[in-house]
Structures are given as C-alpha cells and as structure tokens.
Amino acid sequence: MATIFFDLDGTLIDSIEGITRCVVHAFERLGEPVPGEHELRGWIGPPLRDSFAPKLGDPARVERAVEFYRERFETDGWREHAVYAGIGDTVAALAADGHRLAVVTAKNEPHARRIVEHLPFGGHFEDVIGATPCGRLSHKPELIGEALARLGLAADACWMIGDRHMDIHGARHHGMPSVGVLWGFGGEAELREAGATHLAESPAGLRALFATAAC
Structure with missing residues (x-):
C-alpha cells in the first residue's frame, strides 16, 4: 500500500470564497487597489508571500498583507469553502x-x-x-x-x-x-x-x- x-x-x-475574500480584505486594509476576480484566483495554490510580493514590492507591506489576510481567515475565511x-x-x-x-x-x-x-x-x-x-x-x-x-x-x-x-x-x-x-x-x-x-x-x-x- x-x-x-x-x-x-x-x-x-x-476554497475560492474564503481565500479571495481574505485577499480582498488585505488589500482594502492596506488601502491598495483590489485585483480583479480572475487575478484573485491566482492566490489559490502558491504561498501567500509569493502572491502578494509582485503586487506590493516592499517586504514590510507584504508581511502586513499576510497579517491582514490571516486576520480575516482566522475568524471567517477558514470555514468559507x-x-x-x-x-x-x-x-x-x-x-x-x-x-x-x-x-x-x-x-x-x-x-x-x-x-x-x-x-x-x-x-x-x-x-x-x-x-x-x-x-x-x-x-x-x-x-x-x-x-x-x-x-x-x-x-x-x-x-x-x-x-x-x-x-x-x-x-x-x-x-x-x-x-x-x-x-x-x-x-x-x-x-x-x-x-x-x-x-x-x-x-x-x-x-x-x-x-x-x-x-
């Protein structure tokens, strides 16, 4: 076996609902433009930092985005699937x-x-x-x-x-x-x-x- x-x-x-809603939350908390629906699907699969880095550049802002993502995932996102x-x-x-x-x-x-x-x-x-x-x-x-x-x-x-x-x-x-x-x-x-x-x-x-x- x-x-x-x-x-x-x-x-x-x-898990598209939970992941994309948490990504949107992170961009909104940072005051950044929210990616379109098709682009948001790209967050499903790769590590979070790999997905946020090309959009945000600054490593400190990437870490903030990850924190904001997890903030919402902890309360709501984990069950949105x-x-x-x-x-x-x-x-x-x-x-x-x-x-x-x-x-x-x-x-x-x-x-x-x-x-x-x-x-x-x-x-x-x-x-x-x-x-x-x-x-x-x-x-x-x-x-x-x-x-x-x-x-x-x-x-x-x-x-x-x-x-x-x-x-x-x-x-x-x-x-x-x-x-x-x-x-x-x-x-x-x-x-x-x-x-x-x-x-x-x-x-x-x-x-x-x-x-x-x-x-």
Whole structure:
C-alpha cells in the first residue's frame, strides 16, 4: 500500500470564497487597489508571500498583507469553502483499502489543521503538514520533505495528489509519482506541462487508479 499526500485547496475543498475574500480584505486594509476576480484566483495554490510580493514590492507591506489576510481567515475565511462532491467517499475508501493518508498544503498549518478537523472525513488523515506562519516552510518541495521526515517515509513509497503545478513540481523534486486532479484550479494543460504521472477527472477515479497502480 502507498502513503498518499493530498493537497487541500482545490483538491479536497473548493476554497475560492474564503481565500479571495481574505485577499480582498488585505488589500482594502492596506488601502491598495483590489485585483480583479480572475487575478484573485491566482492566490489559490502558491504561498501567500509569493502572491502578494509582485503586487506590493516592499517586504514590510507584504508581511502586513499576510497579517491582514490571516486576520480575516482566522475568524471567517477558514470555514468559507465547499467540499468537492465525492471526495469524502474516496478518502474513506482509500483509507479502508489500507493506504496511509496525509494532507500536505501551502496553507498555514494551524488553519489547515482546523479545516481538516472539521471535515466529515478528516479523521482519515494521519497528519496535516502545512506552511509555518513565518514562511520558513511554504513551498511544496519543502513541505513534502517535512512530511516525509515527520512520517519517517521514503519518497518512492508515496504519492502526491493536487490540482496545481506546484503540487506536481514538489512531487517531482523528490522523485515521487503524482496525480493531477481536474476538478480544482489548475486545469489539464497546467498539470500535463508540470509532468503529472496521472490525471484524475473525478474523485471516484482516484480509488480505481490506486487499485491498479504499483503501490
């Protein structure tokens, strides 16, 4: 059996509402123009500092933006999401099949833990590995490395499942196979270009994939 790392935003939950509302809050608190709706979608996936830096430039203002974002996320944003249809059944089925499951996300770890703990299927995850508030750990290669160390695993015994190129690049950095999911925010072209080992069109396809993959 494999150990399977799941991304959170765009893979387990549709979090566009919570993330974009918190980004808008941060720009408003800073007195900066709010990006358009299409641009706001770009905040889903990358570390917060990577997204704010090109718009704000000054590192001190970037840190203020992150603080304002988390200010709203702490009270409201963490629960502003929807669970993707069928993903809970798939997670439960993979756990029943004997796979070890964990969440590996660029979201702030305390926030990610709170979200996962409130998911109806969250108890199937052995651990939640997320970004450190200070940003020391924030990119997928580092986060996957932390997950491997924390769980005492070799990369060739694990898979990464995610919806963005960052998830796939993180897996490739460690020589780990990956599954790009097509119900999130990245899209097929992005995931293919990143080098995903497999693509999944729906959560139901994940169980079938792991039933036949060499695990």
